[in-house]
Amino acid sequence: MGKAKLEHTLQQKLTDNQNLFVPYIMAGDGGLGILEERISFLAESGASAIELGIPFTDPVADGPTIQDAGKRALENGTSLKAVLEILYSFKEKRSVPIILMTYMNPIYSYGVEQFAIDCDKSGVDGVIIPDLPMEEEGMVADKLTESDIAFIRLAAMTSPEHRLAEIANRSEGFLYAVSVLGTTGARKAHSNDVHTYLETLKKHSSVPVLAGFGVSAVEQARELSSYCDGVIVGSKIVDLFNDGKTSDVRALIEGSIHPESKARAR
Numbered sequence: 182m183g184k185a186k187l188e189h190t191l192q193q194k195l196t197d198n199q200n201l202f203v204p205y206i207m208a209g210d211g212g213l214g215i216l217e218e219r220i221s222f223l224a225e226s227g228a229s230a231i232e233l234g235i236p237f238t239d240p241v242a243d244g245p246t247i248q249d250a251g252k253r254a255l256e257n258g259t260s261l262k263a264v265l266e267i268l269y270s271f272k273e274k275r276s277v278p279i280i281l282m283t284y285m286n287p288i289y290s291y292g293v294e295q296f297a298i299d300c301d302k303s304g305v306d307g308v309i310i311p312d313l314p315m316e317e318e319g320m321v322a323d324k325l326t327e328s329d330i331a332f333i334r335l336a337a338m339t340s341p342e343h344r345l346a347e348i349a350n351r352s353e354g355f356l357y358a359v360s361v362l363g364t365t366g367a368r369k370a371h372s373n374d375v376h377t378y379l380e381t382l383k384k385h386s387s388v389p390v391l392a393g394f395g396v397s398a399v400e401q402a403r404e405l406s407s408y409c410d411g412v413i414v415g416s417k418i419v420d421l422f423n424d425g426k427t428s429d430v431r432a433l434i435e436g437s438i439h440p441e442s443k444a445r446a447r
């Protein structure tokens with residue numbers, strides 16, 4: 182369970198020559214009642230793991246799409262506690278790894294130690310905390326390690342190579358390569374520096390490297406995946422679900438995980 186499950190699942194997909202694809206959804210967007218169904222749908226569509234956002238009133242890294250989804254989820258009364266309870270309720274039925282994305286504040290109010298224990302109980306495999314800098318992560322990292330939850334680190338394009346190397350070295354499960362300067366949100370293209378950045382991260386990381394932020398189409402996902410191991414897609418998925426275009430969600434995942442040309446070095 183936990184960290185080992187996440188790492189094993191991703192490795193298996195890479196061995197099968199797939200690109201990794203981690204869709205992000207906001208827990209409670211559309212109501213907590215549909216969470217189980219959405220997770221199953223994404224798993225059946227080929228998601229390598231699922232990133233589940235916990236809504237928060239002050240989401241500093243989120244662009245407009247995810248912010249709106251967070252507002253809808255908060256209006257539905259979604260809390261960290263409620264999400265963990267739902268995840269617990271269908272834990273046995275689920276095989277796809279689950280990663281929680283939450284800011285530090287909800288974890289503090291919940292209690293760091295209790296958070297790690299309850300994540301483990303509910304079958305959460307990994308955690309992403311975007312507002313916790315490396316210098317301050319000690320207390321949280323220790324508790325997650327005790328509960329065997331993967332602590333996924335985020336790399337930023339503005340960091341110098343020695344810092345990227347340190348972050349890559351620490352990351353568990355996979356390394357989240359934030360691939361734009363700015364907040365989340367669908368974009369048409371990435372800057373050319375992204376390729377060198379992803380290659381630098383690949384060089385220093387012993388876990389898979391996934392590019393996230395701004396990915397919204399199959400071609401983009403495949404292009405970025407040729408420099409790393411796959412992508413994370415949030416805003417586009419949130420929009421498609423919100424518009425009821427579930428078959429487009431499936432097509433995006435299926436198209437991205439099966440690269441046409443497999444001529445790439447790993």
Ligand SMILES: O=P(O)(O)OC[C@@H](O)[C@@H](O)c1c[nH]c2ccccc12
Binds near residue numbers: 232243247311365395
């Ligand atoms: O929405 P985008 O541009 O596809 O980016 C992924 C992103 O939404 C998801 O991983 C995420 C949502 N909120 C975050 C905050 C920090 C880091 C990552 C995230």
